[in-house]
Amino acid sequence: MKNKILLVEDSPVVLKVLRYLVSQNDLFMPVLAKCYADAQECLEAHSGDFFAAVVDLNLPDAEHGEVVDLVLDKQIPCIVLTGNFDDDLRLKLLNKGVVDYITKDSRYSFNHVMKVLDRLEKNRRIKVLVAEDSSTSRLFIKILLQQYQFQVLEAENGQEALAILEQDSHIRMLITDYNMPLINGYDLVRMLRHNERFKDLVIIGLSAEGDSSLSAKFIKSGANDFLKKPFYHEEFHCRVNHNIEAQEMLQTIRDLANIDPLTKLYNRRFLFTEGESLYQKSIASDRVLSVVMLDIDFFKRVNDTHGHLIGDALLLEFSAYLVSVFPDEMISRFGGEEFCVLISTESSELTIQRFEAFLSEIKKMTFTENKITITCSGGMNCDMQPTLSQAIEIADERLYTAKNTGRDKFIFE
Template identity: 80%
Template sequence: MKVLLVEDSPVVLKVLRYLVSQNDLFIPILATCYEEAKASLIEYKDDFFAAIVDLNLPDAENGEIVDLILDRKIPCIVLTGNFDDELRLKLLNKGVVDYITKDSRYSFNHAMKVLDRLEKNKNIKVLVAEDSSTSRLFIKILLQQYQFQVVEAENGQEALAILEKDHTIKMLITDYNMPLVNGYDLVRMLRHNERFKCLVIIGLSAEGDSSLSAKFIKSGANDFLKKPFYHEEFHCRVNHNLEAQEMLQTIRDLANVDPLTKLFNRRYLFAEGESAYQKAIASGRLLSVIMLDIDYFKKVNDTYGHIVGDSLLESFSAYLKSAFPNEMISRFGGEEFCILLSTENEESAVSKVSKLFESLRVMQFTECDISITCSGGIACDMQTTLSQAIEIADERLYMAKNTGRDKLVSSD
């Protein structure tokens, strides 16, 4: 993604180019004046992810560069040496993403942080629940400036229905005073549902009750904003809450995800997997347990080295996730994996895993084009605990390995 950097100071431009280049996703395109920037926009046909611009250029001293960028619908970050509060508000109202003054080293770091945030936000969906079409439009515009995907709801009941259907929504911004279901009740309903425990929620209200913010947060909201609010305050609150949630997710991943394969680890399997297994028992559903082991994996390490072996484990794990996208998959240890597979009956479970084995026989992994096979054991009869089912599947796995490998054993 190309990022246009417009700055007349050679030193500052060099610093910006270096900082932008630290992110492999970004390609810095440099311009030292208005005309160079205009020429770059024409040359690359306005194909820019964002622009970082100085306001006072030799051939455009009054911020004309901002209009040039915004007219082309390119997110614009202003990085200037002059702080002018009136001008700042004017530019924010025009639609610039941020107005940053070059008063310290942190200013440049902040500009990079905004740029990185814009890139992350492209994949983040935000639901705005607001009965006022004017307020809803205003919030939508602010979110789209930061590259968020925006979904709208006119009341709390509609918001609930949307959240139930769309599992990809990461944030809810909800007004308090809405028909059918107000914002406060909406938050309470969501927080009583385990599925929405990681949803970031920001409450809004124009009402003067000073206790409303505490009421929202005590009911489970992450933050609260009183209307009207400034652009920068809104963006800061939204971004800070997302970053806090992402940090929590990183901590969870460190505890629950295998760093090499990016699959769940054994600890997570026995904690969350047991919970899922008990729910399946209670609801009368079948949850088959499959134990897989890559055949002769030690030969791969001995022949190609551990780096290639690790690459094979990464590629194989990615293939497992693509083959079973909605199932819990974990790295049990070494080259051994466990899958909890939800199907209607045993025949369907065995068929799905058998197809995996068939596809592996014609595949090659890593740059060394390594062919592999697997041995597997499956336990379809529901046991009292997940541990018991894993033990049965593991015994059948070793039976498969001891009777020729490259097979799935489903019974004793």
């Protein structure tokens, strides 16, 4: 379902530009209003349905920015787009709770509007932990983050923050004050950076203390950024968004190296690096890590009969189904129509049952718009070997035995 964006603008040209840009994003649907009365009518007709609003301050029937109050009263994130820059007015609007104040001084202004909307949509899935012993400061930071649609968790001290981070692996950012009881912010950062699990956690330090070396101390200990209190709304939002975007860029770079571009599964390179590390950890902890190799039978016939584009679509749909059945396992595209699955959370007997059920279900399904039916062959190794490569070699031999003895089989010994 698309997110409705209310666009309130009396200029037909500007409204047309905004409508076009918003329509280009598959996640958004523009709803147009040419004046305050239109905006009021739209809000009443679509109560609770709007994801955000982009509004002009000076409308024919509301010349003093009344539309901003109208939108904010409905608890809708509001972006102000205006032709006049007034610093006092900007501060007043930011204090009211608008997300951003953008002047219509060039075509890049409209691109910035779209960037803010895109950021708001992404932030809905991002958890931020605020560690701050002052309830007033913590509430202020929470409100600023919620204006940008972040999910906010709170901790009153470093020890509580550490416990929350240990329990919730989905937290992407920590904003921590320096001066806290039990564990201060600086020590909290050092503890987190010594744990490999938190290497990608974005950390922003805060402090009201006057020591100019504190920012360097925080960053040298592993923080991504530092803010001295009190800070401006815009500075806070810019720092938070900049650091989140830097983390996303880093993840994109990693994905280019580790993710198969077609299926979005891990690639062979990732399997033999991170998979090997996982395998060695299983050996060290005396846990079984089963290795399963899967191959789509007669896949060449699909390409020859229907073309490579349909073959690619089949691989994409097959991969998505494989992930839906085994969501917690490491799944890689080994090459072509061959896949590798590492399973560490269950007995070998249960693994065999699950894959036999998977292969049975695959035969009942159709793939792509051409309604193609397929079968799969598989081979498994559940006896721990010195290396993952050796375990894969055994599973691969069993896979090819399955293919050479009639296909549509799963061989595990």
